[in-house]
Amino acid sequence: VFIDHGMGVVIGETAEVGEGCTIYQGVTLGGTSLYKGQKRHPTLGRNVVVSAGAKVLGGFTVGDNAKIGSNAVV
Numbered sequence: 001v002f003i004d005h006g007m008g009v010v011i012g013e014t015a016e017v018g019e020g021c022t023i024y025q026g027v028t029l030g031g032t033s034l035y036k037g038q039k040r041h042p043t044l045g046r047n048v049v050v051s052a053g054a055k056v057l058g059g060f061t062v063g064d065n066a067k068i069g070s071n072a073v074v
Helices: none
Strands: 028-030 055-057
Touching: none
Parallel strands: 028 055
Antiparallel strands: none
């Protein structure tokens, strides 16, 4: 995992990040549920790029080699 300009990056407690991922400044891998003990944060596959300011919210999987644009909300 490569976190470029890591200021403001938030990675939730149940998030999983695959090999070769790149995460840029201001990215949030956040949860949408308040229930503890369940998968609340996203899973990133291999070689995913999450561009600056993107918010990836929820307990779903982003597939291998995906690219998420700057300031996107997924």
